[in-house]
Amino acid sequence: MAERRAFAQKISRTVAAEVRKQIAGQYGGSPQLFKNLNVGTTSSNTVPLTEAVEPVDFEEYLITHPPIVESGPLRDLIEFPPDDIEVIYTPRDCRTVVQAVPEEGDTDPHVRDCARSYTEDWAIVNRKYHKLSTGFNPNTLDKQKERQKGLPKQVFEADEMPDSSSYQDDQDDLKRRSMSIDDTPRGSWACSIFDLKNSLPDALLPHLLDRAPNEEIDRHNEEQRKTSRNRELFALHPAPDEEDPIERHCVPEVPKEHFGQRLLVKCLSLKFEIEIEPIFASLALYDVKEKKKISENFFFDLNSEQTKAMLRPHIQTAAISTLARSAIFSITYPSQDIFLVIKLEKVLQQGDIGECAEPYMVFKESDAAKNKEKLEKLRSQSEQFCQRLGRYRMPFAWTAIHLMNIVNSAGSLERDTELEMSLSERKGSWSERRNSSIMGRRSLERTTSGDEACSLTGFRPATLTITNFFKQEGDRLSDEDLYKFLADMRRPSSVLRRLRPITAQLKLDISPAPENPHYCLTPDLLQVKPYPDSRVRPTREILEFPARDVYVPNTTYRNLLYVNPQSLNFANRQGSARNITVKVQFMNGEDPNNAMQVIFGKSSCADFYKEAYTAVVYHNRSPDFHDEIKIKLPASLSDHHHILFTFYHVSCQQKQNTPLETPVGYTWIPMLQNGRLRTGHFCLPVSLEKPPQSYSVLSPDVPLPGMKWVDNHRGVFNVELVAVSTIHTQDQYLDKFFALVHALDEHVFPVRIGDMRIMENNLETELKSSIAALTSAQLEPVVRFLHLLLDKLVLLVVRPPVIAGQIVNLGQASFEVMASVVNRLHKYLDTSQDIHGRNSLLSSYIHYVFRLPSTDPNSPSPGPGGLGGSVHYATMARSAVRPASLNLSRSRSLSNSNPDISGTPTSPDDEVRSIIGSKHGLEEATLKMLHLFHEELALQWVVSSGSVREGALQQAWFFFELMVKSIIHHLYFADRLESPRKNRFPERFMDDITALVSTIAGDIVSRFQKDLELVERLNTSLAFFLNDLLSVMDRGFVFTLVRTYWKQVSTKLYALQNPTLESLRLDFLRIVSSHEHYVTLNLPCSLLTPPASPSPSVSSATSQSSGFSTHVQDQKIANMFELCVPFREQHYLAGLVLSELSVILDPDNEGMFGLHKKVVSVVHNLLSSHDSDPRYADPEVKARVAMLYLPLIGIVMETLPQLHDFTGTSSNSGGEETEGEGNSMINQTVAMAIAGTSTASPMSRPSSFLLNSQASRQHGSFSAESSRSLLICLLWVLKNADELVLQKWFTDLSVSQLNRLLDLLYLCVSCFEYKGKKAFERMNSLTFKKSKDMKAKLEEAILGSIGARQEMVRRSRGQLERSPSGSAFGSQENLRWRKDMTHWRQNSERMDKTRAELEHEALIDGNLATEANLIILDTLEIIVQTVSVTESKESILGGVLKVLLHSMACNQSALYLQHCFATQRALVSKFPELLFEEETEQCADLCLRLLRSCSSSISTIRSHASASLYLLMRQNFEIGNVSTTMLRKRESEQERGKSVDPEEDVQLDVQKLHFLIVTIIKSLPSASSGYILVSVLTFRIAKGYQTSPDLRLTWLQNMAGKHSERNNHAEAAQCLVHSAALVAEYLSMLEDRKYLPVGCVTFQNISSNVLEESAVSDDVVSPDEEGICSGKYFTEIGLVGLLEQAAASFSMAGMYEAVNEVYKVLIPIHEANRDAKKLSTIHGKLQEAFSKIVHQNGKRMFGTYFRVGFYGSKFGDLDEQEFVYKEPAITKLAEISHRLESFYGERFGEDQVEVIKDSNPVDKCKLDPNKAFIQITYVEPYFDTYEMKDRITYFDKNYNLRRFVYCTPFTLDGRAHGDLHEQFKRKTILTTSHAFPYIKTRINIVHKEEIISTPIEVAIEDMQKKTQELAFATHQDPADAKMLQMVLQGSVGTTVNQGPLEVAQVFLSEIPSDPKLYRHHNKLRLCFKDFTKRCEDALRKNKSLIGPDQKEYQRELERNYHRLKEALQPLINRKIPQLYKPVLQVNSHRKCCA
Secondary structure, three states, X not given: OHHHHHHHOOOOOOOHHHXXXXXXXXXXXXXXXXXXXXXXXXHHHOOOOOOOOOOOOHXXXXXXXXOOOOOOHHHHOOOOOOOOEEEEEEOOOOXXXXXXXXXOOOOOHHHHHHHHHHHOOEEEEEEOOHHHOOOOOOOOHHHHHHHOOOOOOOOEHHHHOOOOOOOHHHHHHHHHOOOOOOOOOOOOHHXXXXXXXXXXXXXXXXXXXXXOOHHHHHHHHHHHHHOOOOOOOHHHOOOOOOOOOOOOOOOOOOOOOOOOEEEEEEEEEEEEOOOOOOEEEEEEEEEOOOOEEOEOXXXXXXXXXXXXXXXXHHOOOOOHHHHOOEEEEEEOOOOOOEEXXXXXXXXXXXXXXXXXXXXXXXXXXXXXXXXXXXXXXXXXXXHHHHHHHOOOEEEEEEEEEEHHHHHHHHHHOOOOEEEEEOOOOOOOOOOOHHHHHHHHHHHHHOOOOOOHHHOOOOOOOEEEEEEEEEEOOOOOOOHHHHHHHHHHHOOOOOHHHHOOOEEEEEEEEEEEOOOOOOOEEOOOOXXXXXXXXXXXXXXXXXXXXXXXXXXXXXOOOOEEEEEEEEEEOOOOOOOOOOEEEEEEEEEOOOOHHHEOOOEEOOOOOOOEEOEEEOXXXXXEOOOEOOOOEEEEXXXXXXXXXEEEEEEEEEOOOOOOOOOOEEEEEEEEEEOEEOOEEOOEEEEEEXXXXXXXXXXXXXXXXXXXXXXXXHHHHOEEEEEEEEEEEOOOOOOHHHXXXXXXXXXXXXXXXXXXXXXXXEOHHHHHHHHHHHHHHHHHOOHHHHHHOHHHHHHHHHHHHHOOOEEOOEEOOOHHHHHHXXXXXXXXXXXXXXXXXXXXXXXXXXXXXXXXXXXXXXXXXXXOOOOHHHHHHHHHHHHHHHOOOOOOOOOOOOOOOEOOOOOOOOOOOOOHHHHHHHHHOOOHHHHHHHHOOEOOHHHHHHHHHHHOOHHHHHHHHHOHHHHHHHHHHHHHHHHHHOOOOXXXXXXXXXXXXXXXXXXXXXXXXXXXXXXXXXXXXXXXXHHHHHHHHHHHHHHHOOHHHHXXXXXXXXXXXXXXXXXXXXXXXXXXXXXXXXXXXXXXXXXXXXOOOOOOOOOOOOOOOHHHHHHHHOOOOOXXXXXXXXXXXXXXXXXXXXXXXXXXXXXXXXXXXXXXXXXXXXXXXXXXXXXXHHHHHXXXXXXXXXXXXXXXXXXXXXXXHHHHHHHXXXXXXXXXXXXXXXXXXXXXXXXXXXXXXXXXXXXXXXXXXXXXXXXXXXXXXXXXXXXXOOOHHHHHHHHHHHHHHHHXXXXXXXXXXXXXXXXXXXXXXXXXXXXXXXXXOOOOHHHHHHHOOOOOHHHHHHHHHHHHHHHOOOOHHHHHHHHHOOOOOXXXXXXXXXXXXXXXXXXXXOOOOOHHHOOOOOHHHHHHHHHHHHHHHHHHHHHHHHHHHHHHHHHOOOOOHHHHHHHHHHHHHHHHHOOOEHHHHHHHHHHHHHHHHHOHHHHHHHOXXXXXHHHHHHHHHHOOOOHHHHHHHHHHHHHHHHHHHHHOOOOOHHHHHHHHHHHOOOOOOHHHXXXXXXXXXXXXXXXXXXXXXXXXXXXXXXXXXXXXHHHHOOOOHHHHHHHHHHHHHHHHHOOOHHHHHHHHXXXXXXXXXXXXXXXXXXXXXXXXXXXXXXXXXXXXXXXXXXXXXXXXXOOOOOOOOOOHHHXXXXXXXXXXXXXXXXXXXXXXXXXXXXXXXXXHOOOHHHHHHHHHHHHHHHHHHHHOOOOOOOXXXXXXXXXXXXXXXXXXXXXXXXXXXXXXXXXXXXXXXXXXXXXXXXXXXEEEOOOOOOOHHHOOOXXXXXXXXXXXXXXXXXXXXXXXXXXXXXXXXXXXXXXXXXXXXXXXXXXXHHOEEEEEEEEEEEEEOOOOOEEEEEEEEEEEEOHHHHHHHHHHHHHXXXXXXXXXXXXXXXXXXXXXXXXXXXXXXXXXXXXXXXHHOOOOOOHHHHHHHHHHHHHHHHHHHHHHHHHHHHHHHOOHHHHHHHHHHHHHHHHHHHHHHHHHHOXXXXXXXXXXXXXXXXXXXX
C-alpha cells in the first residue's frame, strides 16, 4: 500500500533493480554488479532508471571540452561533419523529348503558375549521412550478403561425416560405396589392426613440446587468435524478424504522371473477301459495368497504297503521327467488364448501311474470277464516291473483344498464342469464352479492382484473328445501344448470334506494354524518350478516361478537349435535311478565318485540322453520332473562344445545280462562362440562320432577336464536352481561390469572379471565405492541383497580402485549411500510406516540391541582389520583437519572399512596392512583418484549438516535416548552417517548439487508451521530428525536449503500469536513436567524471592506460559499466536505451514481459548498425562506441536466469540434433495463460548450468529469439570493448558475479552452436511466416496484450500484412507455439532453397559459431589473467574450465578447436593442480573430449587433441599421479608367476581396445542402421566389457533403453535382470548379507541366461579396489532400483509370472529392512499381476519366431550363420522378409539381395557368389514329451525357449510334394545358445537335429491332428456351430482327394510286406477308429445346435458320414495277426547334425 501511495503522490520511487544495485556490495548478484558502487555518490544523487536524468548541455560541453585528438577517425566522433546537410535542386525527369509547356507566351498568371509547377526543379534536402542511420540503412538480406562476401569456409566434423539420411543424392552416394558392416565413419584405420599399423601419421605441431614461459605462450596464443578474425560480428547474424522496423523512413516516390496497367495492341492486317474501297478503323476501350468509354479513340488505317490512292484529292500529305498502327492503352481499374471495341467506317456513298454492306456478305474471295465483272463495277462506283464524297464517312461495321478472356486465355497457354474467332464455332467475337469461361466466372465473383485475375501485366502475348464483324444499324449507333450489345455478347444465347456477319480478317497482337517502348507518342503528340529516329512509324499512347476517380497530382502540362456529338433531332425541321453531317470548328473569333487549327487528325492525314465532320447516316433526319473530336485547347482562353457546329445536308447523288453540301443549321458553345471552362452535357437549340455579330459571348440558349430556330428554340442537338486539362481545375471553389490569389498578384480591381465583381475593400472577406470554402472542393481536383494549392497556401502564410493598405494575416486561415485538406487526403486515400500512416502524395510534396518562396537558386539575379536579397530580409525577420503572451492579435514578421515568380527584386524597396503598390510610407513597418514559415506554423499550431488542433494532431507528421524542411531551407539559404546552434533561432520559436512537444506528449499520455491508432501515429511523428531537429537545432535543447516527453510518460507509468505506453516510449526512443550521428550525440569521447568533480582534469583524461591506480579511477571504471547518473547524463541516448532495457528486462517488472523482444531488438538494431558503419571501422573507434554499451554486460548478467536455456536444445557431441523444446508444441507461458494462471512454473535448469543456484528465480523465460539477440549484443560489446577496461572491471567483480558471467558465456556457447549442413537441409522447404504470424496473434489474444479494438483498427489500416512492430504492442516478446523448432510445413508454402543457398547458410552459421566462440575464448583469457593473482581463483578457474569443456562438447570448427586446445593447454600448464586435484570430474570430462577429438576425421583437430592429451599426461606424470590400473594388473600376473612381457602386454591391450572401438564405431550410425544390428553391436560392446563391471552395466542399461524405445519390454526386462545379477554378484563379494541374493544363481528362475553375469575371477578385478564397481548401482539401493525397473518392464511385456519371480528376490530385502510401505506396494502389484493372468487367460500373445540364415561373402562374418529372430506377436513371414530385404538392399544394393523362398537345406555352391542370400522360415517352440509335463500354461510354453522346430515336406526324388505313399516330411529341431527372451532379439543357433517321417508316419500325424480338431470343436464351451461345421465338412464332406478315405485306402488296404511297418499300420487303423467315433460325436452335437433351415444340410452330412464309415469298415477291422506275436523294435530314422 505504501508503494501505491507513493505512486499517487508522484514521489520518486526507486524500482527493485535500484535497491538491488545499492546493496551490491553486500552480495554478488546485483544487476549492475559493483562492489564499490556507493563510492563518491550519495543517495540524493541517484535518479531511478525509470526517470530521465537532466541531459548535459551538449553545445556548451563541446565548447568547454575541446578534443584532444587533432584529426583522424576519432576526431570525427566528436562533432557532426560540416557538410551534413545541403539543399539540392534536382531537375525533374521529363518523359518526353521536349518538355510539355503552353505554346503561347501567355501572360495568364494561373497558366504561368501551373507551367512553373510542372517544370521547376525538385528542391530536396539532403542529409548526407542519413543513409548510414538505422532508418535508412536496415540490415537487409542483400546488404548482409554483400558484407558476407569472402568469408572463409569453416571446417566442421559434423559436415564431414557421411550421412545416410533420406536425401536422394546421399542415397546415390551410399549405393556407390560398398556398405559392409565393417564400414566406419572414416573407413580407415578402425577396420583392422593391420590398418592401424600401416596408417599414415598426422603432421606434428612444431615447438609444441618446447617449454616456454606462460606469458610467452599467452602472447603467442593471443596473436594467433586475433589474426584473420571477422571484423563485423553482425554480418554473420541475421537481423531479428522485423519486416518494417518502426524507424524505417522510406524516401517518397517522385511525383510522376499516372498510368494504369498498360496494354500494347498492334494492328497487323485487315482483309475483306472483296477489296473495292478504303476502310477506316478505330479502337477504344469500354467498361460495360460502369457504362463508360474508358479510352480515347485510336484511329488506324490498314488500307493498301493502291486503295488509299482512291482518296488522293481529299488527303494532304499524311503526318507520320497519323500512320501509327500500334497503340498503348492504360487501364487503371482492370475488370471483367472491359471490351476492346473496333469500329469500321467507309467513304459515304448512296444507299443505307445494309445495302453498302451487302456485297461484303455475298461475295467470297474464292469466287473472285466468277464475279469479276460485278466486282469491277463495284470498284468503279466506289472510285466515283471517293472522288466526290471522300471528305465524308459513313458507319460500316463493328466488333468487340472481351479483353479479360484474351488475357486469361493467353495466360493459360504456354507460348505466344493464336486465338481464332470464327463464325462456324460461335457468332461474333464474344469468342474466346470457351477458352476461359471458368476463369471468367471465377474472376467475376471478385470484382475488386486490384484482383489478380484482372492483372494485365503478366500474360503472354496473343495474336488474335477476328473473322466476324457486325454491320452497324443506322438507328442504333449511340453508346447506350453499344453497351446493350456488349452486355448481350456475354450471354450464351446472344441476339448477335442470329445476325448475319460480315466476314473479314483482322489480325491484332495484344501484349503487356514494355517498360520503355521506343518510338512512342503521347496523346498530345509529344515524342516519348527514347525516340531514336523521327521517321519510324510510331506507337500512340492512348489517353485513358478512368472508370473511377484517380487521385494523382498533375505533373505535366496537358490541355485537351473532347467533343462527342451524340444525337440530332431534325424531325420537326421543314425542308430537305436527310444525309446530315456536323462540321465542328474551334473558333477564337466570329470570322470564318478565326477557326483554329487545333483539331487532331485521325489516320493517314495531317496532324491538325481546322474542322472535323461527323459520319453520315444515310436518309436519317434524326441521326445518332458516334464520333469523338479531339481538340488541343489554347493555354489561356478568352470570352471569344467557342466551338461552332455547322449542320450540312450532303447530296450523295450527283445532280446538276445541286451543291455537294447544304448548310441546314448552326449552333455553338462559348468556352468560358464567368471565367471558367464549360464542360459536360449540352442540349443545344439549333439556329436555321448564320448567327449574328457578337454571338460568341452569348450562349445559344439566349433567344437572340430576329433569329429563326429549329423546333421553336428547343434543344435538338445533344453534345458532350470532356476536358482533360492540368490548367482548368473544373471545380468552382478551387477556381475562385486561384482567381483571388492571382488578383492579389496582379493587383487589378475590381476582380470578376462568376457573377460577382469584387472590389478591393471586400477582397479580404472574400479571400478568407474562399480559403475556408476549399474544404468543400471535390477531392479529385484538389489532389490534381495539390502542389499548386499547397504552394499558394504557404505563400499566403509567408507573405501576408497587403489589401487596401493593410497587412492581412492569413496564417490561421491557411493553417486550418491545410489541416482540413491533409486530413481529407488521409481519410479517403488510405491505401497510399506508408507504415507510419504518411500519405504518399503529401510526403512526396514535402520531399520534392515544397520550398520557401524565392529561395530558388535559379532566380535571374544570381548576385547578392538575388539570393542575397532574400537572405537579407530573412535576417531582418528574426530581429522582430515578440510579446510573451500567446495571442493571435500580436503582429508577426512578414516573409522575405516575393510572389512574382519571374525573379527576386534587387532591393527591399522593389519588394515592398510590389506588395503595397505605391505606399512608400509603409516600408519600414512592412520589413518588420516578414514571416518565416516554420515560425508561423509553430505559432499557429500552438495557439490552435478545437477541431483545427485535432486535425493537425491527426496528421502531425505533415506539419512537423513541413516545419523541418522550412527550417533547413531557411538556414541553408541564410548561410546559417555554419553558425553556432545556440544562436540559430529566436527564443520565441524555441518556446513554441517546447510548448508544442509538451502538449503533444500530454496528448500521447492522456489518449493512448482511448485512441491508440492516433497516438501511435502521433508518437512516431514526434519522434521523427525530434530526430530531425537534432540535425539543425541546439542538441541540448532537443535532449530537454526528449526529457519533457520522458517525464510525462514516466509520470503516467507510475500511476498506471501499462505495457502499451511503455511500448510507445520504446518506439519513440528507437526512432530518436536512429539518428545518423547517434554515436556523436552520445559524446563517446567524453571521460566520465565521478560526480564529485565537475569536469575531468587533464591527468584523468590521459591516465587511462596507467593501470587504473587511484580510487577515483576505480570509480570511473565503475561508472563506465553501470547506469549511474554521470553515464546517463553524458551518454544521453545510450543511457535511455540501456535504462529501458534494464527496466523492461527486470524480472520484477512482470507487466513488461511482452516487450522483451521489442526492447532487445532496439539494442540489436543499434549495434548491428554501428557494426556495419564504415565510419566506425577503425578498432579504436569501435572501442569508443562499445564503451557506450558497457553497462549492457551487467544488465545481461542480471537477466541470466530468465534467458532461454539453449543447453537443452543444443546438439550433443555426436552431432545428432535433439529437439529440446521442439517436442513441446505449446510454450509454457501460453499454456499457463490458457489455463488461467498468471505465471509459469519456475524455470528448471540443469544443475550443470547455473553455478549459483539461488539465482534461478521464478520468472517467465525469454524466447529463444530474444535471448539469442541479447547474447549476440553482449558478444559484440565483449569483442569490441577495450580489453584493459574489461580486465580492470573483472578485478572489481565478486566471485559470484564472475561465476555468473561464466554461466553467461556457457550459455553463449550453446546458443551459437553450429547446427550443421544437414540441419539446414532438414529445415529447408519451410517458410513459416504465416503460421508464425497467426500464432503470434493467437498468443497475443490469449495473453491479453492486444485489445480487440486495436486489432480492428489495425486491420482497417491494412496493417496485418506487415510486421506489427509499428504498433504499440506488435513487436512484443511473442510467445510462440514452438513449431518453428520442428521441421513441419505445409506443402502449399514450399519455398525450397537451392543447394547453393543452403551451402551459404551453413557457411554463415559456421563463421558465426567460430567467431562467437572465439570472442568467448578471448573473454575467458581476460578472466584468467584477471583472477590468476587473486585468492579466489580456484572457483573461477573451475568455471572457466567448464565453459571450455562445454565448448569442446559442441559442434565446433577446426579453427576454433585449435585455439581452444591452445587455451586449454595454457590453462593446464599454468594451474596443473586445479585439474588433477580439485576438478577431477572436469579432468575426466576433458580426457573424454580429447579422446573424441583424437578420432576426428579432420587431421588438424586430431593433431591438436593428441598434443593436448599428451601434454595432459606429461603434466600429470610430472605431478606424480601415475595411473594405477595397469600396474595393479601387472602385479597380479607376476604374483601368479607369469612372465610379463610389457610390449606383448601393450600389444594385447591395444588389440582389445581396437576391437571395442571398431564395435563402438559400428554402432554409431544408429539412425540409419537396423535396430537389430544396433542391439547386436551394443551386445558385443557389453560383452567386451565383461572384465569391467561398471562399463558392462552402462552398456546393458543402454540396451535396455533401446529396447524400451522399441516397445521390446521383455528384452528390456532381461537387460535389467542381467544388470541386477551383475550387481548382486559383486555385492556378494563385498558384503555378506543373508537377505541379499547370492550372486547370479538366485536369478536362475527368472532367466537361465543370467549365469553369464558370474563375476570374473577376482585376481583380475576386485570390487574393493578403487575405481571398480564404484557406480551408484553397485549398492543395495541400486540393486533394488534395477529389480523394480525389471518388474515394471516384465509387467509391460505381459509376463506377469516373471514379475512374481523378480519380487521373490526383492521381498526378502524389504523384509530385512522392515520396509512395510514398499512391501505393501509390491504385494499390491503382485495382486494386480495375478489378476491379469486370470483375466487374460486365452488372450495372451507373446512373440513369433523365425529362423534366418545368411549366405554370401557380402555378409562378412555373418556368412552361413543362422539365427532365431524374435518378432512381435502375429508378425507375418512377409513382414520380416520385406524388412530384412529392404535393410540389406539399402546396404548392398537392391539387386544384390535375394530371399530364398523355400526352407530346404541350402547348398552354397549353387548360389551366386556376388549376391547376398537370406533364408527365412517360420519356427515354433519345440518341447519333448517329458517337458510338456512342466510346461502347462501358455506362459510356460513361451518363456525360457531354447528349442524350435520347423517341418519341410519332400519326396525321395527331390520334389517337395508327391502322392500320399511317397510324401516324406523332415522335422528340423534348432537349439539356440541362449533362451528367449534374452537381452537381444536374435540368438545364434548352436545345434540342429533332423527327424525324417515316412509317408505312413506323416499320415498318422495328419489323422491324429484331424481327430484332435474334431474333439476340440465338439467339446468347445460355449459351442461354436460354425467352427464345428467347418471341421465336419473337412472330415466327412464329399470325398475330396487326399481326404481321410484316400489315406485309408492307400495305407490300410493291404497288410504291409515289411514287418517293420506293422506297428504303424496298426496305429493308423486305431486312429481311423477313433476318427469315426469323433465324427459321430460331432454330428450328434451339430444336430443339437442347428435350426430348421439347416436340417437338409445335416442330413447330407450324415449321408456322407455313413458312406465314409461303410467304406472304412473293412479297412479298419482288418487286424495283423503277426502283431500278437513278439516283434522286432522299430526305430524311426534319426539323423543328427550340429
